[in-house]
Amino acid sequence: MEHLNRPIYLKPGTDDFFKKIRKEVNETVLQNSSLYQFNIIKSLGLVVFFFLFYACILWLGNSTPLLFLFYILSGITMIVLFINAFHDAAHGALFKKSKHNKWFMYLLELFGSNHWLWTRRHINLHHAYPNVPDWDVDIKQSDIIRIFPNSPLYHYHKYQHIYMWFIYPLYSLNWIYIRDFKDFFSxxxxxxxxxxxxxPTKEVYMLFTAKAINLFYLLFIPMLVLNQPWHIILLGWITMHMCGSALGVVALVSTHVDEDAHFPGTDDEGNLSATWALHQMIVTKDFSTNSKLANFLYGGFTHHVAHHLFPSVGHTYYPYITPIIKRYAEEYGLPYTSYPFHHAIRSHFRMLKDKGGHDNILTAGEI
Known part of the structure; x- marks a missing residue:
């Protein structure tokens, strides 16, 4: 792998908008302790609901419709739990004490992932350098899809706006059973x-142990205790992942990769052309911020600009931080975008169609 200089942001000036935003947020919004308590109740409640739905699989799963119903509810709860609770805990934003966040993150292993790997992948790469080519691993995952303008353009990419509809529902299966192994060993x-x-060697053992435990209780135990053909249970398990992934992909594609997305590059020394805070505003979008349902399901993703500017703050605070960000964006002439989720999805797939076209070779600098 070629050597690349770590990106370097511009230093903020004396009239830095983010210093003012941070001061106001600290003095007003973050004083509301009830939002902190609600986040904990919500997160622990989601854990309880997931294992309640799992218990219903074992209890009522001899009925095929109920088997699929509770697998689907488990998949949705799994993704909502990840987007809300685990996401906050990874940022040290769920509990006040770091050790409590770390303990809670070990629950992620029960869902088949590796919290040590994901924390470094998400925070040290995506949050440090969002949308920066060759650094944001949350966007650059596979050559199956072309998003970055400097990525290779293959003939099949002209169909990516079509076939990604069928690949995105496999997101969690890819994450747990392919991507984690790739990031450990490739x-x-x-x-x-x-x-x-x-x-660490310990994490290699944890990787395999988490996958085995996850498969054992979600797939093999139902096969052992239920009076259902094995292939019906396997199909229910796959449906769980597909429904959960379909819900989660809305958050993943709505916040950074639409048709107006920016992918700031570095010069030969690794320098970027904006400060850290301005960069976050340029490359991040909000969606459905006024929807209580969307805010509950997607946590820090609907108010994603607030999340990128205040990653160590719990997502329950973001609806109160966003109006402050919007006010400063108007005052300083800063980029800020928020749109309904259906517009975000449509815009993402228009971007895929555009990035898959051969006429983009001239603009991508690939010849």
Whole structure:
């Protein structure tokens, strides 16, 4: 893998808008302790609901419709739990004490993922350098899809706005059973190893153990205790992942990768052209901020600009931070975008169609 200089942001000036936003948020919004308590209640409640739905699989799963119903509810709850609780805990934003966030993150292993890997992948790469080519691993995951303008353009990309409708529902299966192993063991284009000197041996054991436990209780135990053909249970398990992934992908594609997305590059020394805070505003979008349902399901993703500016703050605070950000955006002439989720989805797939076209070779600098 070629050597790349770590991106460097411009230093903020004396009249930095983010210093003012941060001061106002600290003095007003963050004083509301009830929002902190609500976040904990919500997160622990989601854990309870997931295992309640799992218990219903074992209890009522001899009925095929109920088997699929509770697998689907488990998949939706799994993704909502990840987007809200685990996402906040990874940022140290769920509990006040870091050790409590760390303990809670171990629950992620029950869902088949590796919290040590994901924390470094998400925070050290995506949050540090969102939308920066060759650094944001949350966007650059596979050559199956072309998003970055400097990514290779293959003939099949002209159909990506069609076939990604069928691939996105497999997102969690890919994450747990392919991507984690790739980031642990692959040597080609391994972006995680840019920010990790050495993967602890303990985490390698944890990786395999988490996958085994996840498969055992979600797939094999139902096969053992239910009076259902194995292939029906397997199909229910796959449906769980597909429904959960379909819900989660809305958040993933709505916040950074629409048809107006920016992908700021660096010069030969690794310098970016904006400060850290301005960069977050340029590359991040909000969606459905006025929807209580969307805010409950998607947590820090609907108010994603607030999340990128205040990643160590729990998502329950963001609806109260966003109006402050919008006010300063108008005062300083800063970019700020918020749109309904259906517009975000439509815009994302228009972007895929545009990035898959051969006429983009001239603008992408690939010849």
């Amino acid at each position: 040597k080609k284009d391994n972006y995680v190893k840019k920010v990790v000197d050495k993967i």
